[in-house]
Amino acid sequence: MTISSENSASPAATATVDFRTVDLRGQSLTLAGLRAAVPRAQGQTVADAEEKVQDIISSVRQGGFAALGELARRFDGVAQHHPLVPRKALASALEELDPSVRGALEESISRARRFADGQRPRNIEVQLGDGAVVAQNWVPVARVGLYVPGGLAVYPSSVIMNVVPALAAGVRSIALASPPQKEFGGLPHPTILAAAALLGITEVYAIGGAQAIAAFAYGIPATEAGPALEPVDVVTGPGNIFVATAKRLVKGVVGIDSEAGTTEIAILADSTAQPRLVAADLISQAEHDPKAASVLITDSGDLAAAVRAELDRQAAATRHSARVREALSGPQSGVVLVDNLEQGIAACDAYAAEHLEIMTQDAAGVAARIRNAGAIFVGDYSPVSLGDYCAGSNHVLPTSGTAAFSSGLNVTTFLRAIQVVNYSRDALAEVSGHIVSLSGAEDLPAHGDAVTARFS
Template identity: 75%
Template sequence: MTAATNPDSSFALPVLDLRGRRLGPAELKAAMPRAETTFDVASHAVEEIIGSVRSRGFEALAELAQRFDGVEQAHPKVPAEALEEALAALDPAVRAGLEESIARARTFAEAQKPADAVVPIADGATVTHKWVPVARVGLYVPGGLAVYPSSVVMNVVPALAAGVGSIALASPPQKDFGGLPHPTILAAARLLGIDEVYAIGGAQAVAAFAYGVPASDAGPALEPVDVVTGPGNVFVATAKRLVKSVVGIDAEAGTTEIAILADETASPAFVAADMISQAEHDPHAASVLVTDSAALADAVRAELAVQAAATRHAERVAQALTGPQSGIIFVDDVEQGIAVCDAYAAEHLEIHTRDAAAVAARIRNAGAIFVGDYSPVSLGDYCAGSNHVLPTSGTATFASGLNVTTFLKAVQIIDYGRAALQEVGGHIVALAQAEDLPAHGDAVSVRFRDAAAAAAPPAGR
């Protein structure tokens, strides 16, 4: 993308002009604006952190808390009284907002639970696809530039709906709060009934969840989990990548991103506000406008200049909007815009076009799709009922947002009677011989050998 200035704008917004160009899928995907990948840079440091936590347990966690968070820590578990105090002190308006968010998220999560499938294959033969919750999960809630009680809701609610029996939550220790996670995080956890909360941040939290930490003089053990979920920075994402052969993960979520597909009917003020809403997360956040209207693009630039200057995190927003991961993509029409959106595979995709619902229905690749003027991404961040832990960096081409099935696994149950097995026994023997695995066939034949011998005529006849 190239930077283009506008007389109404106080900063340059990168531009990619695809008008009159017909790119193939691979070319289109390669042209999409992306932040620079930093996994390779983080890998060595994260490997060292994981190794240290595995070998030295709570001692290593205490050193890392001092190094990264500037706090003294004997044991990272948050006392029960701290959770109670945080909830008691929670602003009533924030509590009401969290309760509404929880109620809507719970309604949606409960509806996601898949039914078991019991399939009669033949007489006396059934195969069952049974959904079972994992036994224990570790949920990570980031700290950093903002406070995310909403991420507590988004992680915990689907895990509870799935029926997970043991839930642990970790969030970075905060020097300003006596080495505990932010009190709003603690209050949200207590509101949801989570009492196993740890003041552990970053890659070390993922390592502790994946491998567990044995009991020591510092305190009781932190038992390993089966699945780790939750967003975080590049170190958290890299740690999840490195432990996913040991535990399940939701995704290697990166910095937030929004794409907006808009035509000339869109409101420039709404589009600009929504781009800014995601840009305020992080200087590396991505905000991308896909449009066939030069007039709309100019109007959005003008709105960005006014709204970005007035927002609290103006400097951060300006950095994000002018970075290589953000900008305006010009297309010939909405049809080409749909192709661009599928190639970009945004974490959040807003549709501001004529007949927005019909356009949204044609999108294949997105973490979540927000339809029309009154479904902004911030609705999904808090109170839509949907989940805001979503795939980033183009992984929405194959990955889904956090949901109930993240915390479930499918077990197949095979129940055949004697006659049902005998019906396919010859096929099994033939296939086993074809694969040069004769013992597989013998494992079936042995079950009928006595019966075959008994049915054979006496020798000499």
Template identity: 70%
Template sequence: MPRAAADARSSEAAVQAIIDDVRARGLETLRALALRFDGVEQDHPRVPADVIAAALAGLDDGVRAALEEAIRRARVFAGAQAPGDVEVQVAPGAHLTHKWIPVDRVGLYVPGGLAVYPSSVVMNVVPAQAAGVGSIALASPPQKEFGGWPHPAILAAAAMLGVTEVYAMGGAQAVAALAYGVRDDSGTGRDIDPVDVITGPGNVFVATAKRLVRGRVGIDSEAGTTEIAVLADATADPDLIAADLVSQAEHDPQAASVLVTDSEVLAAAVVDALAVRAARTRHAERVRTALSGPQSGVILVDDVEHGIAVCDAYAAEHLEIQTADAAAVAARIRNAGAVFIGAYSPVSLGDYCAGSNHVLPTSGTAAFASGLNVTTFLRAVQLVHYDRDALHEVAASILSLSEAENLPAHGEAVAARFEASAT
């Protein structure tokens, strides 16, 4: 399978050192790393309210309208995802409840650098709000050209969603600050309080940091450098496939673009179309680097059946199905962050305005991880309510099992309730 030569584990030592430094020195480390990585001198990473308001006031009308539509569609889908509580009676007087409760506080990461991602603000914030999270902190890298604050489009998107706690922090240090919190000893009360869950996409350092703080906080998935796979047969349009492969390659030189097909004719046509599109796109050098890397390529398969197996083994972040009867093929896919069905459902649609979420598992983790959704911000609590008769009905079973496990006090805790009532 085409895969990047190095994975997130190769950066573990460097990322762990950053996490340890943030925990030990707090704001001092955040200031030093902002200067080192972003060329920005900071007093405190908290973005002032007037800076956020100014970003919204200066937002282009067309971009604002597009974000409003993206928010609307994302809210429709997120609102439908919220699971309901379940209550059952397993026996007379024996009641169990499966109750969903939102986490108290979340930290949402929005990347910066090669591109600007106000859409990622939408993707992070909307499901958290739909889940009922009460406290939301958003972090995005500082930008030297914008006064050391995150890009104005990111700040404007936060304002549109009512998020007021925004930090100019990027990379592993942002993840560490959100996970462990940072005290402000200046007396101004600008502590960065720790969160319960961290979500959002990022580069290999962000993905590694999220993995290293898992356990301290919940994370959505290792949403690292983007990838697209396209499963296509001879009925597909090679130029459309090329356009979609280029669309993801422009994210990053390490982005993965993979074609899986049973048609040698289509494969050759896509390669030709890629050469044309890569040459004329704005980020041509970045695209060519991504397309020529070991993480990208063409996989020839015997037939579509074989292609389905290959795609499940690859477990792509984004998987497009461009085959005859694409819906039926898509229904058989088991491993993918998101599946895009047919010629008119490109990954770019999901990146912005489909209503689905574009924060998705990468590097094969879609085989066991889910894309960002409302349940990412919820936890299930089980409520157990038995009355006397219901407990008495299973008392003998509890006594037998506690003895079998050599934990007699477990059984005695049940027996004691009936001994007390008997006296």
């Protein structure tokens, strides 16, 4: 998903796009070499943010709602006694929602539900012998905390992407947090509130950033100002580097989906790709944040030159031109020139993009060969924007290379696999000798004794 740096503004940008080049042609690089070569954001890292986030978490744990109020004043410029959004505000937001936006949200919800309903894994039961049965049951977590970012844009779509799979998993208690907005009386943006109401979510908090993650993870006791915020089992949702860092720090106290930070798009394209479409899609993600990453991987120098020209033309015409130019000119963006499709696929797997578009001959065949990506978009008519809103897929996806080992938000994020072992006396007797042998080999004889005691 596309995420803004919350509470920040885009500095002035240059008049043209400085879309840098990383030339890998003629080089035989290892995976480590490819990972080092592809464009990445520089400057502030998770390690840099960790100390600040740790202070925020400690403050919330010790100070509760009073600390949240102080953080809201400091970071959001709002006065806050209790962050729980009144139900009447949710209802009003839905009543006042633009009908065309409501229709779009309803269509997005419908498609997301159909895909989420198809994701739920089935329970299994395996009979390993007479009276020897092992089962695996999928059980939803009891309570989840869902984070929807604020900042340079409004993300009602992230409400859908968080809530729908949780509902499909069968989660019974759902809380949602989004930053308070000064222009809306200290409440989250009304379109976010309307989306929550549309999905039946009534526990919504005006809390932003790392403090929201801390509040979900540890909970906050009730005070005279209002009711308790009960701790959750799983925290999900995208955000800036402080949100991603907070999720990393509370992982283990709660489950998390992934460390989804600032957005990124990579496009693997050959000479058959249309430069104007490639440029439009790179810009669509750069629009979200000055630190957004837009990367073109191609074996065609002519395509790269044509895309550069299109970037200059289209960036000048788009509404958030300065922000787009800054993102496209940053060290996290650029064109990666490769010798051929094979090297291009290797570069894609090394980059492990949040969003990866394939614009090549036999795009579907090439997509099937990709191993590392949050989501893959195949061909000219499957842009990332489709996935952001109405594809039915989920746009909360791993960033910064973490797609090499983690998945996007889905129904299983909110499920646990519980194994159930049910052996009869005869079935246990059949393997008792093996258990005694293995417990002896591990110097844990009481394990074996626990079995033989049943046959004494």
